Amino acid sequence: MNKQQFATLVTGIKSAYPASKILEDKASMDLWYVMLKDMPYEIAENAVMEHICTNIYPPNIAEIRKLCVERCQRPVLSFDEAWGVVQKAMSTYGWYHPQEAFDTMDELTLSVVKNLGWSRLCQSENPTADRANFRESYEAKAKAAQKSYQLPKSVAQNKALLQERYVPAIETKKVQKIEQNELVHDTRDGPTEEQLAERKRMIEETRRRILGG
Numbered sequence: 001m002n003k004q005q006f007a008t009l010v011t012g013i014k015s016a017y018p019a020s021k022i023l024e025d026k027a028s029m030d031l032w033y034v035m036l037k038d039m040p041y042e043i044a045e046n047a048v049m050e051h052i053c054t055n056i057y058p059p060n061i062a063e064i065r066k067l068c069v070e071r072c073q074r075p076v077l078s079f080d081e082a083w084g085v086v087q088k089a090m091s092t093y094g095w096y097h098p099q100e101a102f103d104t105m106d107e108l109t110l111s112v113v114k115n116l117g118w119s120r121l122c123q124s125e126n127p128t129a130d131r132a133n134f135r136e137s138y139e140a141k142a143k144a145a146q147k148s149y150q151l152p153k154s155v156a157q158n159k160a161l162l163q164e165r166y167v168p169a170i171e172t173k174k175v176q177k178i179e180q181n182e183l184v185h186d187t188r189d190g191p192t193e194e195q196l197a198e199r200k201r202m203i204e205e206t207r208r209r210i211l212g213g
Contacts, residue, residue: 005041006033009048017058035061038152039068046071065150073149074106076142079135082109086121086134095122108145112137 010023010032023029036044047067051059077085086109089101098118102110113121116133124130148156 001037001039001041001044003033005044006036009036009044012045012048012052013058016052020058022058032061035152036064036068038154039065040072043068043071062150065152069149076108076146076149077106079138079142082106082112082138082142083131083134085109086113090122095119108141109138112141 010029013022014020023032039047044064047064047070048059050067051063055063085105089104092104093101095118101118102113105113112134115137116130121130151159
């Protein structure tokens with residue numbers, strides 16, 4: 001979407017909400033354009049028209065991007081829909097044909113299935129627990145995916161770079177080296193000849209003292 005097309009959208013929004021002060025200055029216009037320019041004009045136009053027809057209040061950037069994503073991204077399945085796909089794949093292909101089963105799943109559903117283990121799911125005798133585990137993992141990933149889809153490409157790329165730069169890496173714990181002279185470890189089976197001679201000398205000296213010799 002170019003600036004001229006964006007200006008057309010702005011005119012429509014202001015006309016639909018004449019009492020609002022939305023997009024009244026250049027800074028607001030520039031920000032909105034940066035956040036929406038990656039969207040094709042016809043998609044953004046249709047999203048704005050939907051908002052105007054269904055909301056009495058003017059839109060914000062997040063609302064328009066959400067509506068745009070609904071038009072250009074495959075919708076994220078609900079948990080029940082995703083679990084239904086998994087159950088059908090298990091009954092149709094079983095754990096003997098994992099690749100055929102995986103081909104029936106979208107990327108998000110497949111990632112959760114692989115984390116839980118396809119063979120384990122197919123051979124499990126506790127479907128209630130499996131369903132609960134799948135739901136917990138799937139809903140968390142679905143929420144993250146939905147947020148990610150709404151980000152402009154430039155924002156998503158910068159986010160990844162910043163995470164790479166600022167998120168602390170997992171440090172490998174260093175095992176402290178024990179110096180040889182600090183390690184007491186006697187692997188000998190008995191006293192050495194020197195130790196035996198020293199003991200004999202001490203015994204002999206003690207005997208002489210007792211006997212006065």
